[in-house]
Amino acid sequence: MDLEKRPREGSETWVDPRERPAGPAVRREPDAPEGCLAVAIRIPVRIVVLVLVVPVRMLWDALVVAGRFLNDTLLRPLGRALLWLGRAVFVWPFVGLWRYVVVPLGKALGWLGHVLLVVPLVWLYRYVLTPVGHAIAWAARGVGAGAGWIARGVGAALGWVYAWLLTPVGHAVMWVLKGIGAGLAALGIGVWTAVAWLARYLVVVPALWLYTWVLAPLGRAVAWCCKGLVWLLSTIVTGIGTALYWIARILFVLPALALWRWILTPAGRVLAVVGREVWDALGHAWRVAGHISLALGRLLGTLLRWIFVEPVRWVYRSVLTPVGHVVRDAVLRPAAEAARSVRRTTRQALAAARESVRQARADFRRMLFGEPRQPQPVDRREPSGREPRTLGSSTTALTKD
Template sequence: MDLEKPPQRQPGEGCLTVAIRLPVRIVVLVLVVPVRMVWDALVVGGRLLRDTVLRPVGRVLAWVAWAVFVWPWVTLWRYVLVPLGRGLAWLGRVLVVVPAVWAYRNVLTPAGRGIAWVLRAIGAGLGWVLRGIGAGLGWVYARVLTPVGHAVLWLLKGIGYVLAVLGTGVYAVVAWLVRHLVVVPAVWLYTYVLTPVGHGIAWLAAGLMWLVRVIFTGIGAALYWTVRLLLVLPALTLWRWILAPVGRVLVVVGREIGEALGHAWRVAGHISLAVGRFLGTLFRWIFVEPVRWVYRTVLTPLGHFVRDTVLRPAAEAARSVGRITRQALAAARETARQARADFRRMLFGDPREPETISRGEPTAGDTRTLGSSTTALTKD
């Protein structure tokens, strides 16, 4: 069996909050209502100005800017620069590219091939000469330089062996002297002199550090309690018993003022909407409805009467005049055409009929059929 959870209790509000809320909201509402109505009026005026003035003016300015700044450059590019560039490209092709291609094909290519053939011949001759020189140098290296080098290498090996023996003996003597004259005295000095002195200095430094630490620990404790008693405890008392309660009161007042502003702004919006609707209804009954009644009951019948009695007969008369004028112009054109034809016939006579040329084909009466033939052997 499921147990229902008990409803959670809302935290109660203090008496200070309840005492501050109502007067703050009344004062804020009185101050905010005129501001909200002015704000709504400005918003409506701004939207009307944007829709009736700024947008048409912006479109006109955009069209003017396009006509003044963009269209001349487009026209200049399309009808001046592009044809001029094409003409210059054609001239460059005719005057530069075509002669250069012709010179490359008919002059530079044969000249380059000739120069390449000459260079190949020179290279072949130089290669033959260098191969001869290389063969001579190889013979000198194999027959002269190699034996001399072997002899010099054998001599250097003997000298190196002698020097190695002498160096080994000298190194042993020097090492024995350094060990007994430098290393042994230094080890004795470090072990029996420097080590006891260093231990004594380290003990003395440790005692001094302990003394300094004790002194600074006492000074730090004295400063800590002095600062705590003179600064921290008074500041903590001031924060706990004065600043914190005043801050809580200011937080409550600020929160209530913020909530009152939001509530007053919403209420002022409803009031402004009601006032706006009332003014709109008043404007409609004072101005719009009379104008609409005049348009429906006076101007519309008068316009229909003018249309039926004046405009339509005038339009029919204009169309009739137009038809008669077109017919008269057509008759005049036909008459002028006939007069020109008669005048030309009177001066030059009738035009000759085109002569028919026989192409050897039978006429309609002599056409071939299945029972007849045009050959001499089968003709009846």
């Protein structure tokens, strides 16, 4: 029979109460009609998968319970102990070294450096280098003023030489150079005109005739031949490509298309149906195995509780607790009271002994050095104790003697 509850056609799809989301009920659309292949595969596949998955799920749940118990009882306390040990071994010694050794040593070195380096350097800068710098600056200002006066005199002399000697000589040289340049320019223009006329009639005109009547017709003929050759080669390549295309289509494409359409596609659909059913069967079997494992775990827990826990609880509650109360009332409380009495007596004896030793030490000191000098009280003319002031006590400026 089907392991999953199926609704009748036209009714609401059944949803597992544990998987139902919180809130108002949501209606699901009925599943699409399935083929006979899916229905025929579903039942045997789910039976086989359930038989295979139940032991795995029970083993998984047992490992989860064992892991949680091991984590709560061993790994977590061990981790906390290792963490505390790591702090005690690595963190706290370095913290103590930093706090009680490095920081005080650094402060001491900083104070020593301030006293030995900063204070002398500040004194040297303030009382030695600053006056020396001021003196050097004053001397530099004097030297700069003298150098400026000398430079102004030299500049005036050089200005007179430039204005009355170099400028007339430069004007004369420029007039001579302008005349020479005008002659050279006229000569260059004549030479350039002659060279241009010779180049036009000896080079340009023959080259233009050669291009127009020889090279241009020859180039057109070569271009026409190349176009014909390219058209012939393209026609040959097109024919060969068309033949190869039809050969490849008939020998490879059509058989591969037939193989894909009539063999691989139906086989893939069958495998997809089988795979989907196997996947659904695995999920369903995993959930059913979870219910079975939960029920078995609750049964084992109940048996363990009734076989071990309840007897131990009854023994603790009915036997050990009364016995413990009797032992506490008859033995432990009297023993604790006697121990407190002994501790109280011992504490009083030790206090009396300390007081006796203190008194003997004070007597011995008084015997050797005498009585200590008592301070003389100062008369502040103030009432002693809590006595109120009066007009006859002379405690104000108006009533002093």
